[in-house]
Amino acid sequence: MQGLTERQQQVLHYIRQSINERGYPPTLREIGAHMGIRSTNGVNDHLRALERKGYLTREDMKSRALRPKDMSAANARADEPISMPEAPEDDLLEVPVVGRIAAGLPLLAEEHLIDTVRIDRMLVRGGREIFGLKVTGDSMIEAGILNGDYIFVRRQATAQRGEIVVALIGDEATVKYYFPEKDYVRFQPANSKMAPILVRASDFKPTMLLGVVVSVFRRL
The missing domain is CATH 1.10.10.10 (Winged helix-like DNA-binding domain superfamily/Winged helix DNA-binding domain)
Known part of the structure; x- marks a missing residue:
């Protein structure tokens, strides 16, 4: 060596x-x-x-x-992780993980990075335009996304109706279903106890959409 x-x-x-x-x-x-x-x-x-x-x-x-x-x-x-056979380097993707996203700062600003993970490319669709985000709250529990989970997000400024997105509304990021309507955009939680977030169409900007959720990771 x-x-x-x-x-x-x-x-x-x-x-x-x-x-x-x-x-x-x-x-x-x-x-x-x-x-x-x-x-x-x-x-x-x-x-x-x-x-x-x-x-x-x-x-x-x-x-x-x-x-x-x-x-x-x-x-x-007993609780130390045991190394598994590694995937070929070309099949691995190093993904930055952010603890939070705030308005006015770069998405992957150094002060917001909490870690990086290396994952198989097959687990996330979207090439290198992927970032990780630690989930806070229970707004998406009925979609199987729980408090403390890590989601992997493909960075893009557009989304299809009904996709789960990360959006920047006000000063903080939120994870919700995306439903563009005629007069407003509805960000729908997957929690029957919570109301949707409505953004008037005239106030909605493409920069509000940070990306589409492509995978969820949970520590057991």
Whole structure:
């Protein structure tokens, strides 16, 4: 295996330390805070280098699934993720995950990124124009989207009637069914206890539509 830089050694040591002390690896945010790296992209650069040099494996779809290759499953705690066979690199897509979306800021502004996940391209349709969003609230529970789930969204400014979209209404993003009507656009929750959000057609702008939901991920 190739040699490591001092910073790469520090990252690897911190991951080992976290697994030994807590039973699970750190998040990208935790690694960044520990190493003084402000950007999650900067953390990912170190992790990709460790993977490329053969010191680290990462499970698809799990942000807390980092494991140094020299830490055997026999020595791991019961709740430590076990590495699965990796899909070919060409079949994997690295998706940024945002904690929230606010008006007036870039969709994937660094301060809103909470993690990245690597997933099989077959699980999301739409190529590289995909972002992840952590769901807050119960407005879509009857569509099987629960509080705390992660949704994967294909970025686009148009949608078909009845599709589940992420829309920016006011200062916050919302996940709802999309129904354009004659005089207004109806954003319909999948919760019989909640009323729809109505936006007058004259007030609706294409920039309000951030994308269409293409997949849902839930930690069990």
